[in-house]
Amino acid sequence: MTSLHTNPLFSRLADAERVLVAGAGGGFDVYAGLPLALSLLHQGKEVWFANLSFSALAGLPADAWAAPDLAVVTPGTAPHQGYFPERTLARWLRLHGYPSTVYAFPQTGVRPLRDAYRALAELHGIDAVVLVDGGTDILMRGDEAGLGTPEEDMASVAALAGLDGIPTRLVVSVGFGIDAHHGVNHVQVLENIAALERDGAYLGAFSIPRATREGALYLDAVAHAQHHTPERPSIVNGSIAAAVRGSFGDVRFTDRTLGGELFVNPLMSLYFAFDLPGLAARCLYLDRIEDTHLMRQIHSRIAEFREETPTRPPRTFPH
Known part of the structure; x- marks a missing residue:
């Protein structure tokens, strides 16, 4: 049992020396882990970054691969490729x-994603991994009114849940409320967090203050990414960054949000932390995707599960 003044997430990472911070859901998800990763670096730990990628990795040369399905991205990788969040980071x-x-x-x-994680863990002797979701759909167990875009997130969770060789495996979710435009009901998110607390898998929440070194660097990184990826800036990290700055409401930072309405608010700047095996144990369909080799298999098996499973009706926040 920890003391109130001790952060449970950092307590779990206190003895770790080599930490992997990985984006779960593709795109710029790895950026959502940047404040946490920088804090660990500033504590003197070795930290590596990884991301399930939406970039065009297939065209990378053979020497850019450390193992099957594990690309090594450096500042000079694929210099003429436009959208490439990993290179931008x-x-x-x-x-x-x-x-x-x-x-x-x-x-x-x-299966191949787990093998790639295993290869990366063995390459650097990783003793802790923090899987990061920009948003909250990683917390959906499968019977909610809407799941958001769960395929990549749950592929990452399943891959790491079956990788027992890493002593500490954690999940953090940041950007509460962002997934509303993907159909996630955030009252059900809170219901799921309460259930994870009862299971002992919830490690609490904490904010990313802009007055901290890590908060300021995160804002700088998001601005840098927006400048260098003007055609597809991250709505998720743009919203989180706006919340860290203290903005509120329908904040506009990209034309990609035209036609919609954002609700930027202080809850978006909170990290919600969880034990990964505990979170995986609550997913109702994780066993169905265990033996998959392709992302489209994950998509179809989740769809089949949804067709067979009664869903909880959406709920609204009390007024």
């Missing part, structure tokens, strides 16, 4: 004097 890391290699996983099924 590598360039920002180099700009600020941090280790600037970011690993990237292509979109695969659970």
Whole structure:
């Protein structure tokens, strides 16, 4: 049992020396783990970055692969490729004097993704992994009114849940409320967090203050990414960054949100932390995707599960 003044997430990571911070859901998800990763780096720990990638990895040369389905991205990787969040992060890391290699996983099924995680863990002797979701759909167990976009997130959860060789496996979710436009009911998110607390898998929540070194660097990294990826800036990290700055309501930072309404609010800047095996144990369909090799298999098996499973009706916040 920890004391109230001790953060349970950092307590779980206190003895870790080599930590992997990995984006669960593709795109710029790895950026959502940046404040946490920087805090660990500033504590003197070795930290590596990885991301399940939406980038065009298939065209990378043979020497860019550390193992099957494990690409090594550096600031100079694929210089003429436009959208490449992992390379953009590598360039920002180099700009600020941090280790600037970011690993990237292509979109695969659970089996090859687990093998790639295993290869990366063995390469660096990883003793802790923090899986990061920008949003909350990683917390959906399967019978909610809407699941958001669960395929990549749950592929990552399943891959790591079956990788017992890493002593500490954690999940953090940041960006509460962002997934509403993907059909996630956030009252059900809170209901799921309460259930995880009862199971002993919820490790509490804490904010990303802009007055901290890590908060300020995160804002800088998001601004850098928006500048260098103007055609597809991250709505998720843009919203989180706006919340960290203290913005509220329908904040506009990209034309990608035209036609919709954002609700940026202080809850978006909170990290919600969980034990990964405990979170995986509550997913109702994880066994169905265990033997998948392709992302489209995950998609179809989740769809089959949804067709067979009664869903909990959505609920509204009390007024």
